[in-house]
Structure formats: structure tokens, C-alpha cells
Amino acid sequence: MSEFNLSQVLETNRSFVDEVIAESGQDIRQCYQCAKCSGGCPGTFAMDYLPNQIMRMLMLGMKEEVLKSQTIWVCMACNTCTTRCIRDIDVARVMDTLRQEAVKHGYTENGRLVLIFNDVFLGTVRSYGRLFEAGLLMMNNLKTGSLFKDAQFGLPMMLKGKAKPFPHRIKGRREIKKIFDETKRREGK
Amino acid sequence: MAKYALYPGCSLETGGIEYGMSSHAVAETLGIEFYEVPDWNCCGASSAHMTDHLLSLALPARVFALAETLPVNEMVAPCAACHQRFAAVEHELQDEDLRRKVNSLLERPYTGKVKLKSYLDVFANSATLDKIQKKVERSLKGLKVACYYGCLFVKPPKVVNFVDDPENPQAMDNIMRALGAEPLPWPYKTECCGASLGMTKEDACTKLCNDILRIAKDAGADCIVAACPLCQQNLDMRQISVEKKYGTQYRMPIPFFTQLIGLAFGLDPKVLGFKKLFVDPVMVLRKVGVA
Numbered sequence: 001m002s003e004f005n006l007s008q009v010l011e012t013n014r015s016f017v018d019e020v021i022a023e024s025g026q027d028i029r030q031c032y033q034c035a036k037c038s039g040g041c042p043g044t045f046a047m048d049y050l051p052n053q054i055m056r057m058l059m060l061g062m063k064e065e066v067l068k069s070q071t072i073w074v075c076m077a078c079n080t081c082t083t084r085c086i087r088d089i090d091v092a093r094v095m096d097t098l099r100q101e102a103v104k105h106g107y108t109e110n111g112r113l114v115l116i117f118n119d120v121f122l123g124t125v126r127s128y129g130r131l132f133e134a135g136l137l138m139m140n141n142l143k144t145g146s147l148f149k150d151a152q153f154g155l156p157m158m159l160k161g162k163a164k165p166f167p168h169r170i171k172g173r174r175e176i177k178k179i180f181d182e183t184k185r186r187e188g189k
Numbered sequence: 190m191a192k193y194a195l196y197p198g199c200s201l202e203t204g205g206i207e208y209g210m211s212s213h214a215v216a217e218t219l220g221i222e223f224y225e226v227p228d229w230n231c232c233g234a235s236s237a238h239m240t241d242h243l244l245s246l247a248l249p250a251r252v253f254a255l256a257e258t259l260p261v262n263e264m265v266a267p268c269a270a271c272h273q274r275f276a277a278v279e280h281e282l283q284d285e286d287l288r289r290k291v292n293s294l295l296e297r298p299y300t301g302k303v304k305l306k307s308y309l310d311v312f313a314n315s316a317t318l319d320k321i322q323k324k325v326e327r328s329l330k331g332l333k334v335a336c337y338y339g340c341l342f343v344k345p346p347k348v349v350n351f352v353d354d355p356e357n358p359q360a361m362d363n364i365m366r367a368l369g370a371e372p373l374p375w376p377y378k379t380e381c382c383g384a385s386l387g388m389t390k391e392d393a394c395t396k397l398c399n400d401i402l403r404i405a406k407d408a409g410a411d412c413i414v415a416a417c418p419l420c421q422q423n424l425d426m427r428q429i430s431v432e433k434k435y436g437t438q439y440r441m442p443i444p445f446f447t448q449l450i451g452l453a454f455g456l457d458p459k460v461l462g463f464k465k466l467f468v469d470p471v472m473v474l475r476k477v478g479v480a
């Protein structure tokens with residue numbers, strides 16, 4: 001963690017904290033720093049900051065450090081933190097909001113793989129109405145540049161009749177496209 | 190006769206095909222009727238809620254709205270990840286403004302008429318549990334099982350409306366007991382398996398799987414019983430990488446709870462999709478004398 005002037009950072013980034021609170025609907029000011037969220041989090045071994053540290057950093061206005069962290073991309077949305085928080089804060093929802101904030105403010109480096117995956121996943125849903133698994137695997141590998149990743153899974157999946165070579169197209173595809181386009185438009189993206 | 194709308198979700202027809210097969214076979218024996226939601230779409234899973242909040246609500250809301258056209262009051266989603274998305278809709282769309290906003294995106298409005306029910310509860314409620322016990326023809330006596338609930342079926346309890354203890358659930362354990370099997374006490378029942386990191390941070394996912402497999406093995410389990418197609422696939426298929434990375438040899442079969450119910454009912458293991466499992470379930474089958 002680099003050195004910085006706390007009161008100055010706090011002043012310039014106050015609006016960011018408010019934004020996170022408004023977007024997530026979670027009053028992170030209620031956090032006691034009891035660290036129960038971190039104690040039960042299964043992802044801490046791969047995180048740079050613990051979930052309770054992220055909460056504290058938010059309060060201190062450390063926008064960049066939070067949005068650049070590995071933590072928000074390691075979080076698996078398992079909801080253990082939310083289940084256990086003694087202050088009734090939906091920590092997992094805050095993590096969700098932070099991922100979206102990171103995209104909005106252009107801090108996507110650490111989240112590259114997750115963002116590609118989500119994009120390709122939702123791309124198949126937008127086109128067909130349902131997830132097309134084989135297409136997801138292929139497109140994901142193409143876009144991430146790891147062509148043979150999970151190749152050990154592909155063939156056995158086919159042999160067991162667990163992977164379908166063609167997508168299933170639902171009837172309400174136009175409706176699904178509308179949902180995608182409208183939500184995107186309303187969020188002003 | 191119990192009737193439910195069924196949301197299979199994308200994985201029940203692909204990676205978790207044996208879950209679908211065994212669910213149907215067992216439901217038929219028990220007189221449970223499932224009506225597949227017509228023209229259902231993907232719930233968006235974690236990709237949607239990580240991307241856009243409104244999108245993550247509208248996709249499952251369309252499914253609920255379609256379920257409302259069926260002659261049922263309740264809907265089930267056998268995948269924990271789907272279940273959680275539907276639970277989020279039910280929970281959040283109590284807010285009138287948000288409901289109006291979501292409905293303006295849909296062709297058919299979501300009214301909340303059809304309620305979400307936990308798939309485990311369909312089998313673990315006391316009436317069905319009684320029925321299950323009476324239908325057992327091949328007791329699973331001697332089979333030591335570690336019931337694995339995963340994270341999203343039980344957490345967060347306020348949202349998923351899980352009727353059980355989120356830290357030490359019993360629903361599946363009770364089902365196993367009714368079948369004659371021995372559910373073991375073990376501490377990783379609801380510990381996350383990291384499936385969502387499988388394609389993005391594989392190392393982290395492999396470690397989480399290893400922890401779960403190791404703890405189950407140490408507890409003396411013959412198999413880990415799964416209730417979520419994503420957890421099952423992750424723990425089953427990934428054992429190759431786990432064993433390579435950690436130099437272990439678990440060879441731990443990961444059957445679905447519905448497969449074990451069917452086995453105890455005396456149904457053909459083929460109909461129950463036992464051949465679809467990656468880790469050979471032969472030791473499970475042998476215990477009941479069908480292999």
C-alpha cells in the first residue's frame with residue numbers, strides 16, 4: 001500500500017463512498033470492523049485485502065486502492081460474509097457494486113478474465129435465450145488467448161452426452177434482447 | 190399430489206444431466222408432478238448480477254411470469270445458483286417501484302403469485318420423507334455419506350428462505366437417513382467450492398475443491414452427496430486436476446441426492462444416470478449390491 005494524505009483523499013473521494021452506498025443500498029458506515037466477514041470468507045488466501053479491510057478502505061475514501069484490488073475479482077459471491085455480518089450489511093452485494101464501479105471508472109486490469117467470461121456468457125444468453133456452454137468455452141478461450149484451456153473437460157463431456165454442440169434457441173428471443181438492450185440503455189452504458 | 194413448476198436451468202440439460210434423469214425417475218415413484226416452465230430462459234447466473242443489477246432481476250422475473258401460466262403455486266430450481274437468483278427476485282421485487290421497473294421490461298408481468306420453493310425441501314419435508322422411507326427397497330445401510338449443500342442454496346438465509354440451519358443444514362442428511370445411509374458430521378457442508386472461479390482463477394478453485402474433498406475423506410465418507418449441478422460438476426470433474434496438483438488420490442464419487450434416492454427405491458442405476466458420473470461410483474453401487 002502506497003503512502004498518501006488521508007484527509008485529502010477523504011475529501012476528494014467522498015462522493016465515491018456515497019456512490020457505493022447508493023448503488024449497493026448498503027450503509028457501510030454501520031461496519032464495526034469485527035472482521036467476521038473475513039473470518040468466514042473462503043477466498044482470502046487469494047485476496048490482497050480482506051473483505052473487512054475493503055469496507056474500512058471504502059470509509060477512508062481509498063477509491064483507487066479498492067477498485068484496483070484483486071479482492072473484488074476473487075470474491076465468488078458465496079454470501080458467507082452477508083450471512084454472518086453482525087451489522088446486517090450485505091457485503092457480497094457491496095462486492096458486486098465494486099466490480100461494477102471498477103468497470104465504470106476504468107479499473108479493469110485485474111478483472112480482465114472475469115469480465116471476458118461474463119461478457120461471453122451473457123452474449124450467448126442474449127442471442128439464444130439460454131446459455132450455450134460449448135460456445136462459451138470456445139469463445140472464452142479465443143478471447144482470453146488460452147486456446148486449449150479446459151480441453152481435458154471438453155471431450156469427456158461430449159462422450160458422456162453432457163455438452164451439446166448446438167445452442168437451444170428459445171421462442172422469446174426478441175423479448176430477451178429487449179431486456180438486455182433496455183437495461184443497458186437505462187443504466188446509461 | 191404435489192405439483193411444482195420446474196425450472197431446469199441450463200446445467201440440468203448439460204453438465205448435470207444425471208440430476209435431471211434421476212429427479213424425474215424419483216419424482217414419478219413418489220407421485221410428485223413437475224411442470225417445466227414453458228420457453229424458459231437462462232437466469233443470468235452470477236454473470237448478470239456482477240454486470241447489471243436490473244438485468245439480474247429481469248431475466249429470472251420473466252421465468253416467474255411464465256410459471257404463473259401453469260396450474261401450480263410453487264416453483265423449484267434444482268441448481269443452487271439459479272435458486273439464489275429467483276430468491277433475489279422474490280425478495281427484492283417486494284419493492285413496488287422496482288417491480289414496476291422490472292415489469293416494464295417484460296411482455297408478461299411478474300405478479301408474485303408463484304412462490305419459490307427449495308428443491309431440497311420438496312423431498313425433505315416430513316410428508317415426503319415418510320413416503321421415501323416406505324418406498325425403500327434396497328437400503329443404503331453401511332454407506333457413509335458427506336452431504337454437501339454448497340453455498341447458494343442456504344445463503345443468505347433471509348433471501349433464500351431456507352427452512353434449515355444455514356451453517357449446519359439437515360435436509361439432505363434427513364433424506365439420507367431415511368434411505369438407511371449414514372450421514373456424517375463434517376464441517377464443510379456449506380463451504381464454497383469456487384465453481385465460479387473455474388474458468389478465471391483455476392488455481393484458487395482447485396484449492397477449494399481439494400479442501401472439501403480432503404475433509405470429506407478424513408471424515409470417512411464413501412461419497413459426497415451433491416444437490417447443485419455446478420458444485421457436483423466442479424467436485425467430480427476437477428478431481429483430475431486436484432489429484433495432479435496435490436498428489437492425492439481421492440477417487441471420491443459425487444452422486445446427486447436424487448440418484449441415491451432412486452438407488453434405494455430399487456431403480457436401475459442406468460436410468461438414474463450413474464454412468465454419467467466422472468469418478469466411478471462403483472463403490473457406492475457395490476455397497477447396495479448392484480455392481
Ligand code: SF4
Binds near residue numbers: 038
Ligand atoms: S462482518 Fe460486517 S460489521 Fe463485521 S467487519 Fe464485516 S462488514 Fe463490518
Ligand code: SF4
Binds near residue numbers: 040042075076077
Ligand atoms: S461473498 Fe465474496 S467476500 Fe463474501 S465471503 Fe464469499 S467470497 Fe468472501
Ligand code: SF4
Binds near residue numbers: 338
Ligand atoms: S458451492 Fe460452488 S457451485 Fe455450489 S453454489 Fe457455491 S460456488 Fe456455486
